[in-house]
Structure formats: C-alpha cells, structure tokens
Amino acid sequence: MDQLEKVHHHAVEHTKRKVHEDINRFLETKEEMPSFETYKRERQPYIEQIWTNVWINKASNDVSKRGKRAFLTDIGYDVEGVSRKIINKLFRDEIKLYMPFDVIGWLDERYAENHEYWASKYQKSRSAYIEREEERILKEKRSAIEREIEITAYKKLEKRAFLYFLYVRHLMxxxxxxxxxxxxxRVEKVWELYEEPTGAVLFGDDWRSYKHGRVDETYYHVFDQLIDNKLYGPIAKEILDDLPKHLREQYDALSDQTLTSSTLMWMIMEEIEEFKIDWLSHMQEEYIDDLLLLAHVPFDEERHQAMYEESLEKRKQREAEELAEIERQKEEEERMLEDIFGREYRPQTGRDIRYVLHIGETNTGKTHHALKQMKKGKTGLYLAPLRLLALEVYEKLNNEGLDSGLKTGEEEKDLDDATHLSCTVEMFHERDFFDVVVIDEAQMITDKDRGFSWYKAITNVNANEVHIIGSNNAKSIVLELLGDANIDIYDYERDIPLQVESSPFKIQQTEKGDALVCFSRKRVLETASKLRKDGYSVSMIYGSMPPETRKKQMERFIKGETTVIVSTDAIGMGLNLPIRRIVFLENEKFDGTKRRRLTSQEVKQIAGRAGRKGIYNVGKVAFTKDIQLMTRLIEQPDEPVQSFAIAPTNNVFERFQKYYRDLGTFFELWDKFDSPYGTIKATLSEERELYELIRGTEIEGRLSMMDLYGFLHLPFSKKEMPLILQWKNKMKAIARGGELPEPKIKTDTLEDLELTYKSLGLHLLFLYRLGRQTEAIYWERVREEISDDVHEHLKTDMTVYNKKCKYCGRSLPFEFPHTMCDDCHSKRYRRRFTKS
Structure with missing residues (x-):
C-alpha cells in the first residue's frame, strides 16, 4: 500500500492548491471583504467535490495495474482473469470513499479563527486582481490605437499603391x-523570367523558400527580396511622416516608447505583403523589352506613368495580334483536322448498292437467311464478330461445296481459289469487291473499342448487295448511316416463346439441356467442377478459351456427349446450340471498370439462346434472385442505339502524313478532333500504351508510321504482361532485321495452356502481317495441338477448381455468396474495428 499512500499524499496537496485558487477567485471580485463563513456556505459543495475528483483521477492514473489488483484483493474481490476494463471500474468505485480527506475541517483549522490571515488573503487577492484589470484595460487601449494606426496606414498605402507599383517596375x-x-x-514576358533559376540555393531558414529544406532560387525570389529591401523601409517612413499627430502621441503615451518607422513597418507588414503579391502578379504579363527601357531612366512619377501607359497600350496591341495569330492557327488546325478526319466519318451517299437489313431478336434465323443469299452470289464475304463464328461459317460453306476461304488475322486458309470469304470484321478492306456481303451483329457498332470496324464495313463496303444483321436497337442507326440508299428491311420474331421460371434456381435443379451463365472464367470452372462432382457431364465456354476448343466443347453438347453447358456471356453471340433453359447464376458483371447489373439488351441477347425449333419449342429462362426485376429487363422494349464508335482508317493515316510523320502527333490530333454528332471516338488507349513502350526508340525510327500503327493495332490481349513483352521483343527483332523470337510453350496447367495459345496467336499475327504464310502453317499446327490439350484438360481434370476463400484457401459451399469465408471476414473486421 506504499504506492497508494504516496498517491494519497499528492492528491491532498493538489486539492489544497485548487482550494486556495478557488478562494482567490472568490475574494478578488468582491469590493468589500466577505467573511470566511460566507465563503464556506457558498462554496462547500464545490470544495468537497474537488477532493473527490482529484483523488479518483490521481488514484486511477497513478496506481499501477498490479497495485489496483492488490487493493481489490485486500478488500475481498477475486480478480483472477478479470479484464483490465472491469478492474479499472471496480477500483474507481471502491477508491472513492477510501482514505477520505476532510477538506472543510482543514479549511476551518486554517481560517475559522484566524480573521487576520483571512483579511490578509483578501487584500492580496484583491490587489492582484485590480493590477491585472488595469493591465488589461491598458492593453486594450494599446491594441485599439495600434489598430487605428494600421487602418490609417493601410488607407495611405492604398492611396499610394500605384506610385509604388511604378517604382517596382523601375526597380525590376x-x-x-x-x-x-x-x-x-530566351524569355519574352516577366512570368517566364520568374521561372528561370539563378543558380543559387535557398534553405528552409529563409521563409521565402516557402518550404523546409533546399530550394533552387528563381528570379521570382530575387524580385520578391528586391522589393523587401528597397521599398519596405521607405514606405513605412513615408506613411509614418504622414500619420496624424494625435495617433503618434497616443501610441507614445500608451506604449512608453516612440513610434518609429521600423515599428510601423512590422505593424503593417501583412498589408504591404498583400500589395507586393499584387504587384508581382500584375507584373508577370509585362514584356521584358518594355521594362528594359526603364533601366536608364531616373525615376519620375509622371514620366514613368506615361511610359507605363505607353507600354500598356503596346501590350494590348501585341496581345490582340497574338490572339489573332492563335485564332488563325486554331482555324488552320480545324481545317487540318477536317481534312484528316472529318470527311472520313460522313456516310457515303448515292452508291449503287442494294442493302438488306435483317433485324430481330436472338435465335430468329437472321444469319441463316442472310448467308443463304450470300451463297447465291458469284463472290461473297461474311464478316463475323468472333473468330469462332468466322470458322463456323467457313466450314459450313466448304461443306456445302463452295470454294471458301478463312481470314482472321491469326490464320489464313484456302484464300487462293476462294470465291467466298469468311472473316472477322477487322479484316474488312474497302477496296475489295464482292457480289454479296454479310455483316453480322451490327449492334456491335456501339462497342467503344471495336465498333469502328462495323462502321467502316457498313459505310465503305464495295458490293452489289449487302446484308446487315442486327438486333432491334441497331435498326435506326443503321438506317441513318445508309441515308437514302436502296434498302429492304426484314423484321424477324421468335417462333419459340421465352418462359421465365417463377422460383429462384438452385444448382441441384440442373437438368439436361441447361446452359448455366456466369461472368468470369473462374466462376465457369468452379461451376463445371461442382456439376461434374454431382454426376453431370459438362461443356464449357468462356472468352479466353481457344476458339477450336470452344467449338469442340459445343460439339460435345450438340452430340449429347455432355448434358449441361456452363458459359460466360460469350454464349450470347452467334452460337446456335440445343439449349432447353438458360440459367443466370449472376445478374451482374464486371465491365472492366466496375461491377454493374446486366442491361436489358445483354439479358435478352443471352436469354434468347434458350429454345431450339423441333427440340425445345419453349425456351426457358431461370434466375437465382431478383426474378421480377430481371423479367422486366427481358420484356423491356429495345432502346435505339444513339451513338457509335469511330477510329482511324488507312485513308486517315494517308491524309495525316501530308502534315506530320510521327504517331505521337497523330494521337494528339486525334484527341483534338471533335467527332461528328452521334459518334464516339475510340480511346486508342491500348495502342497508346504500347506506343509509349517504344516511343523514341530504334523501333519507331526504323518503321514507317502506318506499319508501326498496324503492329500497335494487332488484336491481342494487351492486359497480360507476358504478351506485351513478347510483342515488344518481336518489334525489336523487326527493327533490327533479326528473326522473330519464337513463343514460349508451357503446358503444366490450364492457365499455362491458355497463355501459350494466346502467345502462339500473337506470333501468328506477326507472321501473317509480315507475309510469312508458309512459316505460319507450322505454328497453326502447334496452336491446334495446344487447343487439343486445353480441350482434354477441360474434359478430364476439373477437380482443382473448387470454390475457395481467397485469403485462407478453405473450401466454400458452391452457393456461398462471398469470396472469403466467415472466419476471415470476422478476423479482418475485428482488426479494422480494433485499429479504429
């Protein structure tokens, strides 16, 4: 208990000091001395509370945890295993009445019978109070006169401000x-000189460096210091001499000292600083040559004012000329932008082409009817949104006896004798003529990255007859693009109705003919793994899957080798499968920026794959949640497309090269170009990112601008660093005239196989662009083998794709709604709560 007794002693002494302070405050404001009994009567509750507060706080803060436990144990508490918070509360409650101090008794002993001591206490308190009050009143009077001096000085400073400004110009x-x-x-205006370094260094001790540490001095700092040194003192002296006499006399009397210019300068320093900042700011638009004229002209207010007005007039004239030149350059740039870009994005009119629009929902036979017409032509071209669709149509045409070729950028087949070509839309070339052309999935014209390929095909196609296939929302914009052309329109409706199931879908309800849709490769693999463990045979489709693998997966489903298909939204475009029911396992998707709910068009595009005439005469659709909301999206009328994407064409690059020869300037002009109403410029962000990797290198120096842009525009996954590095290494080899580095082949995991496939695809893009078709044949075979390996992996080895917590790796139930387990969530939440 030694510690507690020591704390008690300090608490008693602290209480006595606080009571003495309270007596002083009580006595000092009384003009006549109150009796001790009067003080005690009025202040007793407060005085007693002083002891309680001091004792509890001192004991709580100064007694150790061990001391508190010992105290509580001594008075009968069992504190073994009790938390610190409860120990503290018990201690505060019990210590309140322990070892009390009789404050009132102590006061009575000191003052009750000692009237002289009480009177002495009153006199001292009262005298100290009167002295403080006199000092306060004097201080207020001093502050008031100083404020009046500052206001008067500011008015005089304001009145002379222009004169001082003229003098600042002269000094500068x-x-x-x-x-x-x-x-x-090399500088024309003062603001340019402000930014020029002098070669000297300022340090943090100098307040003008604006921050602690080393700062390179500029001429702004020099002029700032120049005004301080040359003007502050004279300004203060001039204003002091002009101050009213009574103000100076009052200041002298109240301060016991004479008001000097130095004292006045510090009083109005802030006001002078405001003017200085204004002068320096006003000066920054002045021309250096105008100020140089002042250097050898002695300062005279009238003469320097005349020179300032003359320079001001000259500056206005020069600025008007500069604005006129800027306007001329702007107009010239607008003419250049119009010449390079503008005329490229106006739909061509008056062309002798028959256009046929096939408009309708998914799975209504639009593509079938359009291809039927294409096959009748002597020559034909099919433009697909996906390599898989191009491959499908190529094989279909060949099976029907037509000489068909395939061109997708990553492969070329049977092109020499082909009368009909199946291509991805990016392979379209406006100078090639065909009897009949089919452009599929025209609503893709709105895609911010690829939409311009549809725009280019629709508006620049060279044919006798063009069939354009699209959803209902694309109809109005296609008609607008075609203007007054010869157009036939065929509207298609589903023969097979869609039926939305009223109950939420559970994975256990999966049946033969179902297509389960989710929106990530990871979720597809997890779902397929779950279904296989439950005894289902499963096919899979997702975006990064090789098209050949995707085709084999589809064929297994069509032939009945698998009964269920699990897919991303890739299933929604051009894939005709015997699907009984489309099941949305998710209602949201990540669009590259954020997770968002599916749009009405996306839901309809995917749901439309349900049903197959003669097999399933009703297409069923199921959701895991929000059934009413998702049903409304299916039933919602299509909103017409309001805009479409545009991007540079070969013609644009040819016209650009009349003015400039580098891609950096091209990207700058593309940003400045205001695209026509109803269009959205492609961001070209991926091309720019690749360009920054090789900007200013030998690669840019040795390739023509159009060749370089062609390599920047190659259609590969530009989000994957291994592919970007591969692209850069191949570009170096081309620039140096060396052999293209061969792609690395890794086959350990599914991820390795898929990356290897993409790597081979990029290699083929280079080979075909460089005209090395013979060499490409070998690598196409290698890629086909990798595609087979992916297919076999998906057929046999799916056990590793369980749903797991992303933090601890623990297996999670399939329908668990989160990506981390409850334990990890609890730990992370508790850690955040504790920190806060």
Missing amino acids: GEHIAKVTPEITA
Missing part, C-alpha cells in the same frame, strides 16, 4: 538589365 527594369543576355534573349 534596373535589375533585369543586369541579368545575363542569354536569359533575357
């Missing part, structure tokens, strides 16, 4: 004349 002109000619020759 003199100083600029001493600056080296090399500097003044």
Whole structure:
C-alpha cells in the first residue's frame, strides 16, 4: 500500500492548491471583504467535490495495474482473469470513499479563527486582481490605437499603391538589365523570367523558400527580396511622416516608447505583403523589352506613368495580334483536322448498292437467311464478330461445296481459289469487291473499342448487295448511316416463346439441356467442377478459351456427349446450340471498370439462346434472385442505339502524313478532333500504351508510321504482361532485321495452356502481317495441338477448381455468396474495428 499512500499524499496537496485558487477567485471580485463563513456556505459543495475528483483521477492514473489488483484483493474481490476494463471500474468505485480527506475541517483549522490571515488573503487577492484589470484595460487601449494606426496606414498605402507599383517596375527594369543576355534573349514576358533559376540555393531558414529544406532560387525570389529591401523601409517612413499627430502621441503615451518607422513597418507588414503579391502578379504579363527601357531612366512619377501607359497600350496591341495569330492557327488546325478526319466519318451517299437489313431478336434465323443469299452470289464475304463464328461459317460453306476461304488475322486458309470469304470484321478492306456481303451483329457498332470496324464495313463496303444483321436497337442507326440508299428491311420474331421460371434456381435443379451463365472464367470452372462432382457431364465456354476448343466443347453438347453447358456471356453471340433453359447464376458483371447489373439488351441477347425449333419449342429462362426485376429487363422494349464508335482508317493515316510523320502527333490530333454528332471516338488507349513502350526508340525510327500503327493495332490481349513483352521483343527483332523470337510453350496447367495459345496467336499475327504464310502453317499446327490439350484438360481434370476463400484457401459451399469465408471476414473486421 506504499504506492497508494504516496498517491494519497499528492492528491491532498493538489486539492489544497485548487482550494486556495478557488478562494482567490472568490475574494478578488468582491469590493468589500466577505467573511470566511460566507465563503464556506457558498462554496462547500464545490470544495468537497474537488477532493473527490482529484483523488479518483490521481488514484486511477497513478496506481499501477498490479497495485489496483492488490487493493481489490485486500478488500475481498477475486480478480483472477478479470479484464483490465472491469478492474479499472471496480477500483474507481471502491477508491472513492477510501482514505477520505476532510477538506472543510482543514479549511476551518486554517481560517475559522484566524480573521487576520483571512483579511490578509483578501487584500492580496484583491490587489492582484485590480493590477491585472488595469493591465488589461491598458492593453486594450494599446491594441485599439495600434489598430487605428494600421487602418490609417493601410488607407495611405492604398492611396499610394500605384506610385509604388511604378517604382517596382523601375526597380525590376534596373535589375533585369543586369541579368545575363542569354536569359533575357530566351524569355519574352516577366512570368517566364520568374521561372528561370539563378543558380543559387535557398534553405528552409529563409521563409521565402516557402518550404523546409533546399530550394533552387528563381528570379521570382530575387524580385520578391528586391522589393523587401528597397521599398519596405521607405514606405513605412513615408506613411509614418504622414500619420496624424494625435495617433503618434497616443501610441507614445500608451506604449512608453516612440513610434518609429521600423515599428510601423512590422505593424503593417501583412498589408504591404498583400500589395507586393499584387504587384508581382500584375507584373508577370509585362514584356521584358518594355521594362528594359526603364533601366536608364531616373525615376519620375509622371514620366514613368506615361511610359507605363505607353507600354500598356503596346501590350494590348501585341496581345490582340497574338490572339489573332492563335485564332488563325486554331482555324488552320480545324481545317487540318477536317481534312484528316472529318470527311472520313460522313456516310457515303448515292452508291449503287442494294442493302438488306435483317433485324430481330436472338435465335430468329437472321444469319441463316442472310448467308443463304450470300451463297447465291458469284463472290461473297461474311464478316463475323468472333473468330469462332468466322470458322463456323467457313466450314459450313466448304461443306456445302463452295470454294471458301478463312481470314482472321491469326490464320489464313484456302484464300487462293476462294470465291467466298469468311472473316472477322477487322479484316474488312474497302477496296475489295464482292457480289454479296454479310455483316453480322451490327449492334456491335456501339462497342467503344471495336465498333469502328462495323462502321467502316457498313459505310465503305464495295458490293452489289449487302446484308446487315442486327438486333432491334441497331435498326435506326443503321438506317441513318445508309441515308437514302436502296434498302429492304426484314423484321424477324421468335417462333419459340421465352418462359421465365417463377422460383429462384438452385444448382441441384440442373437438368439436361441447361446452359448455366456466369461472368468470369473462374466462376465457369468452379461451376463445371461442382456439376461434374454431382454426376453431370459438362461443356464449357468462356472468352479466353481457344476458339477450336470452344467449338469442340459445343460439339460435345450438340452430340449429347455432355448434358449441361456452363458459359460466360460469350454464349450470347452467334452460337446456335440445343439449349432447353438458360440459367443466370449472376445478374451482374464486371465491365472492366466496375461491377454493374446486366442491361436489358445483354439479358435478352443471352436469354434468347434458350429454345431450339423441333427440340425445345419453349425456351426457358431461370434466375437465382431478383426474378421480377430481371423479367422486366427481358420484356423491356429495345432502346435505339444513339451513338457509335469511330477510329482511324488507312485513308486517315494517308491524309495525316501530308502534315506530320510521327504517331505521337497523330494521337494528339486525334484527341483534338471533335467527332461528328452521334459518334464516339475510340480511346486508342491500348495502342497508346504500347506506343509509349517504344516511343523514341530504334523501333519507331526504323518503321514507317502506318506499319508501326498496324503492329500497335494487332488484336491481342494487351492486359497480360507476358504478351506485351513478347510483342515488344518481336518489334525489336523487326527493327533490327533479326528473326522473330519464337513463343514460349508451357503446358503444366490450364492457365499455362491458355497463355501459350494466346502467345502462339500473337506470333501468328506477326507472321501473317509480315507475309510469312508458309512459316505460319507450322505454328497453326502447334496452336491446334495446344487447343487439343486445353480441350482434354477441360474434359478430364476439373477437380482443382473448387470454390475457395481467397485469403485462407478453405473450401466454400458452391452457393456461398462471398469470396472469403466467415472466419476471415470476422478476423479482418475485428482488426479494422480494433485499429479504429
């Protein structure tokens, strides 16, 4: 208990000090001395509370945890295993009445019978109070006169501000004349000189460096210091001499000292600083040569004012000329932008082409009817949104006896004798003529990255007859693009109705003919793994899957080798499968920026794959949640497309090269170009990112601009670093005239196989672009083998794709709604709560 007794002693002494302070406050404001009994009567509750507060706080803060436990144990508490918070509360409750201090008794003993001591206490308290009050009143009077002086000085400073500004110009002109000619020759205006370094260094001790540590001095700092040194003192002296006499006399009387210019300068320093900042700011638009004229002209207010007005007039004239030149350059740039870009994105009119629009929902036979017409033509071209669809149509045409070729950028087949070509839309070339052309999935014209390929095909196609296939929402914009052309329109409706199931879908309800849709490769693999463990045979489709693998997966489903298909939204475009029911396992998707709910068009595009005439005469649709909301999206009328994407064409690049020859400038002009109403410029973000990797290198130096852009525009996954590095290494090899580095082949995991497939695809893009078709044949075979390996992996080895917590790796139930387990969530939440 030694510790507690020591704390008690300190608490008693602290209480006595606080009571003495309270007595002083009580006595000092009384003009007549109150009796001790009067004080005690009025202040007793407060005095007693002082002890309680002091004792509890001191004991709580100064007694150790061990001391508190010992105290509580001594008075009968069992504190073994009790938390610190409860120990503290018990201690505060019990200590309140322990070892009390009789404050009132102590006061009675000191003052009750000692009237002289009480009177002495009153006199001292009262005298100290009166002295403080007199000092306070004097201080207020001093502050008031200082404030009046500051206001008067500011008005006088404001009145003379223009004169001082003229003098600042004169000072700066003199100083600029001493600056080296090399500097003044390369700057035109004062603001440019402000930014020029002097070669000296400022340090944190100098408040003008604006921050702690080392700062390179500029001429702004020099002029700032120049005004301080040359003007502050004279300004203060001039204003002091002009101050009313009574103000100076009052200041002298109240301060016991004479008001000097130095004292006045510090009083109005802040006001002078405001004017200085304004002068320096006002000066920044002045021309250096105007100030140099002042250097050898002695300062005279009238003469310097005349010179300022003359320079002001000249500056206005020069600024008007500069604005006129800027306007001329702007107009010239607008004419250039119109010449390079503008005329490229106006739909061509008056062309002798028959257009046929096939408009309708998914799975209504639009593509079938359009291809039927294409096959009748002597020559034909099918433009697909996906390699898989191009491959499908190529094989279909060949099976029907037509000489068909395939061109997708990553492969070329049977092109020499082909009368009909099946291509991805990016392979379209406006100078090639065909009897009949089919452009599929025209609503893709709105895609911010690929939409311009549909725009180019629709508006620049060279054919006798063009069939354009699209959803209902694309109809109005296609008609607008075609203008007054010869157009036939065929509207298609589903023969097979869609039926939305009223109950939420559970994975256990999966049946033969179902297509389960989710929106990530990871979720597809997890779902397929779950279904296989439950005894289902499963096919899979997702975006990064090789098209050949995707085709084999589809064929297994069509032939009945698998009964269920699990897919991303890739199933929604052009894939005709015997699907009984489309099941949305998710209602949201990540669009590259954020997770968002599916749009009405996306839901309809995917749901439309349900049903197959003669097999399933009703297409069923199921959701895991929000059934009413998702049903409304299916039933919602299509909103017409309001805009479409545009991007550079070969013609644009050819016209650009009349003016410039580098891609950096091209990207700058593309940003400045205001695309026509109803269009959205492609961001070209991926091309720019690749360009920054090789900008200013030998690659840019040795390739023509159009060749370089062609390599920047190659259609590969530009989000994957291994592919970007591969692209860069191949570009170096081309620039140096060396052999293209061969792609690395890794086959350990599914991820390795898929990346290897993409790597081979990029290699083939280079080979075909460089005209090395013979060499490409070998690599196509290698890629086909990798595709087979992916297919076999998906057929046999799916056990590793369980749903797991992303933090601890623990297996999670399939329908668990989160990506981390409850334990990890609890730990992370508890850690955040504790920190806060």
